Amino acid sequence: MTPRGLLHLLTAYGAVLALCSLLLFWCVRVDRSRVPRGPVLISIWQHGERKARVAATDESSAVRALLAEAAEPGATRVVEQIVDSAPVLPLGRLIFAASIAPARDGVSATYQGRTAYLTPDDLLKLEAYEAVLDYGQLGISLGANADKVLGPLAAELGTNADELFRHATFRRFCVERSSHYPKELGAADVSLDVVRGSVLNAARYLLHNQKRDGSFRYEVNAMTGDDEPGYNFPRHAGATYFLARTANQLHDSKLFRAAQSAAVYLKDSQTLRCGAHSCVGEGDTVDVGASALALLAYVELINGGAAEYHDAALDLAGFLRAQQRSDGDFQHIYSVAEQHPVDVQLEYYTGEAAFALSRVQRISGDARDLEASRHALSFLVQRPVLFLGGHYFWGPEHWTCQVLDDLWQRAPDRAALRFCLNWQANNRVLQYGALADRPGIEGGLSRGPFLSPRLTPLASRMEAAVATLSVARQAGVEPAELATLGAEIKSGLAFLLRYQYTPGPAYLMPDPRAVSGGFPGSLVDQHVRIDYPQHAGGALLRYWELEHAAKEQ
Amino acid sequence: MAEASDSRVRIAFGVLNGIAGVVLLVGVFVVAQPRFWVLDVPAALIGVAQLASSVSLLARLRWALRALAIAAWVSFVLGLIIVFLIVLTMAFLRGIHGDYGVAALAVSGLVVALLVPYVVVLPALELLWLQRQRSELRP
Numbered sequence: 001m002t003p004r005g006l007l008h009l010l011t012a013y014g015a016v017l018a019l020c021s022l023l024l025f026w027c028v029r030v031d032r033s034r035v036p037r038g039p040v041l042i043s044i045w046q047h048g049e050r051k052a053r054v055a056a057t058d059e060s061s062a063v064r065a066l067l068a069e070a071a072e073p074g075a076t077r078v079v080e081q082i083v084d085s086a087p088v089l090p091l092g093r094l095i096f097a098a099s100i101a102p103a104r105d106g107v108s109a110t111y112q113g114r115t116a117y118l119t120p121d122d123l124l125k126l127e128a129y130e131a132v133l134d135y136g137q138l139g140i141s142l143g144a145n146a147d148k149v150l151g152p153l154a155a156e157l158g159t160n161a162d163e164l165f166r167h168a169t170f171r172r173f174c175v176e177r178s179s180h181y182p183k184e185l186g187a188a189d190v191s192l193d194v195v196r197g198s199v200l201n202a203a204r205y206l207l208h209n210q211k212r213d214g215s216f217r218y219e220v221n222a223m224t225g226d227d228e229p230g231y232n233f234p235r236h237a238g239a240t241y242f243l244a245r246t247a248n249q250l251h252d253s254k255l256f257r258a259a260q261s262a263a264v265y266l267k268d269s270q271t272l273r274c275g276a277h278s279c280v281g282e283g284d285t286v287d288v289g290a291s292a293l294a295l296l297a298y299v300e301l302i303n304g305g306a307a308e309y310h311d312a313a314l315d316l317a318g319f320l321r322a323q324q325r326s327d328g329d330f331q332h333i334y335s336v337a338e339q340h341p342v343d344v345q346l347e348y349y350t351g352e353a354a355f356a357l358s359r360v361q362r363i364s365g366d367a368r369d370l371e372a373s374r375h376a377l378s379f380l381v382q383r384p385v386l387f388l389g390g391h392y393f394w395g396p397e398h399w400t401c402q403v404l405d406d407l408w409q410r411a412p413d414r415a416a417l418r419f420c421l422n423w424q425a426n427n428r429v430l431q432y433g434a435l436a437d438r439p440g441i442e443g444g445l446s447r448g449p450f451l452s453p454r455l456t457p458l459a460s461r462m463e464a465a466v467a468t469l470s471v472a473r474q475a476g477v478e479p480a481e482l483a484t485l486g487a488e489i490k491s492g493l494a495f496l497l498r499y500q501y502t503p504g505p506a507y508l509m510p511d512p513r514a515v516s517g518g519f520p521g522s523l524v525d526q527h528v529r530i531d532y533p534q535h536a537g538g539a540l541l542r543y544w545e546l547e548h549a550a551k552e553q
Numbered sequence: 554m555a556e557a558s559d560s561r562v563r564i565a566f567g568v569l570n571g572i573a574g575v576v577l578l579v580g581v582f583v584v585a586q587p588r589f590w591v592l593d594v595p596a597a598l599i600g601v602a603q604l605a606s607s608v609s610l611l612a613r614l615r616w617a618l619r620a621l622a623i624a625a626w627v628s629f630v631l632g633l634i635i636v637f638l639i640v641l642t643m644a645f646l647r648g649i650h651g652d653y654g655v656a657a658l659a660v661s662g663l664v665v666a667l668l669v670p671y672v673v674v675l676p677a678l679e680l681l682w683l684q685r686q687r688s689e690l691r692p
Contacts, residue, residue, distance in 0.1 A: 013637075029648035099649055437651045438651075
């Protein structure tokens with residue numbers, strides 16, 4: 001190949017590539033900010049099911065549509081106007097699935113002269129967004145589950161999914177809707193009253209979903225009203241801790257009784273012998289996490305006046321200390337069957353154990369608890385000096401900075417404070433600012449471009465962020481850094497508040513009261529697991545405590 | 554003088570093709586999991602062709618220049634196709650996700666920037682050098 005030939009080839013290649021890219025971009029894009037121009041979709045939802053839908057071509061007929069149905073008891077009339085639409089390229093199911101932006105796009109299918117619509121509400125209800133696409137051996141999570149989308153469209157158009165996919169034409173569309181979820185709430189709206197109300201709602205979610213034996217409905221699917229299988233004792237203990245803390249801080253006796261009931265379940269039904277001490281869990285092996293979080297809950301209950309947890313708390317503290325290694329880390333598993341520690345490490349447990357030991361020391365007065373916690377904190381914040389990546393790669397461990405805060409008056413650790421400030425700086429890189437075409441995600445943490453931000457990873461980071469802010473204020477950190485951290489926290493908390501079920505998209509739910517006050521997993525995951533309100537409520541409560549105390553002073 | 558220069562170029566291309574072939578094969582078949590034929594087949598073709606040309610150039614085998622030409626063309630054509638597909642994917646995702654897809658643009662752009670030196674620039678230089686060799690051999 002001659003230089004001239006190469007130049008010509010690359011020029012032609014570049015021109016064709018640019019042209020194809022532009023054509024593709026203009027073909028698939030929708031303009032979400034334009035004046036709505038499509039048909040108006042009027043839907044009647046009743047008891048979580050769509051009972052009727054009309055697609056009106058003009059606004060005057062839309063105003064009159066389905067008014068009688070809307071007057072029925074329990075019915076909600078939702079109006080969605082299509083703002084813009086674009087074709088879905090007929091290039092197979094992978095492209096079909098990838099063409100639907102999660103939580104934002106609906107899909108229409110036109111088949112034999114008739115058109116059926118699935119709005120974002122429908123797709124949320126179907127739990128069709130962000131399904132894992134199995135493509136060969138690859139599992140890719142993006143867009144929507146093609147089967148869940150095609151089935152209802154095919155049923156509405158009187159055919160089957162395969163026939164519809166082969167012969168229909170599909171369009172993605174965005175809508176402007178009358179629904180008030182997520183709430184229009186920004187960082188400026190994060191007031192102490194709003195935060196306090198939200199914390200109480202989150203705690204009351206747990207209260208209302210507690211069973212007679214003290215356990216909770218573990219994970220409720222808001223879209224079906226059903227329970228998901230499974231139970232997890234660290235999460236049960238974490239929920240108990242949050243209930244007790246909220247009860248103590250906000251002086252709510254009902255919540256305190258619920259926390260006691262949940263703690264009795266742990267103490268009487270889920271406590272085993274692990275060597276010389278007791279531990280929490282079930283089966284042949286237990287983990288340190290359940291015992292650490294149970295200890296946190298017991299300490300809160302003792303602080304609230306339930307002195308009967310004193311001995312149990314000290315016994316759990318002994319178990320945690322016995323699990324600690326010489327480097328400050330913990331052996332995270334204990335074999336109940338063989339009665340010995342198992343030296344493996346799992347995420348979060350070291351931070352949980354360190355936090356629990358710090359908290360219990362205020363009650364036990366035992367210097368060994370303080371030393372164990374201080375040593376663990378020192379271990380947690382060690383970063384290899386010469387490993388460049390150590391400055392840029394951070395995990396989701398969120399207990400460390402709460403340990404820092406709790407220990408600060410007794411064992412201040414400036415290295416840990418720097419660690420926590422740096423971690424929050426990294427979190428700010430992942431935090432969404434204002435996006436013109438997507439205001440609802442401001443303050444959320446990015447999980448990449450194809451996935452919606454989740455609430456709980458943000459909430460747990462906010463727990464740590466508020467703890468860091470508390471210490472940073474005491475340590476005299478630069479005002480500019482305090483202001484940046486404060487702004488990050490308010491933006492993050494606003495994101496959480498925006499999506500709390502107060503009441504949320506109640507018309508999509510068969511039993512909205514069951515999930516009232518809860519926080520969903522994400523914008524598209526409408527499940528409430530017990531740790532979601534625990535972490536979101538925990539972050540909000542920490543913020544309320546910090547700012548309330550500052551206001552009082 | 555010219556012979557010494559050619560020898561140095563052969564060694565340079567041999568070493569570069571060897572490194573590129575090993576990096577590609579290790580990256581795709583050892584690091585990347587799970588197996589995905591859309592990536593595996595072109596990567597295997599490019600990697601094997603580059604390793605073969607590398608060995609032949611460094612060992613001064615008779616068919617070294619032919620192997621280099623095949624490796625360069627395979628890398629160049631498949632490289633252009635891969636870059637084409639990645640850029641089209643970027644345009645598609647930007648169209649679907651709007652501003653929200655900026656992170657994907659950045660990552661895909663980085664991937665393109667990392668690929669281009671190995672799958673476009675290096676084979677293009679090799680093809681230009683082969684052309685010069687052929688024109689010098691002509692009477």
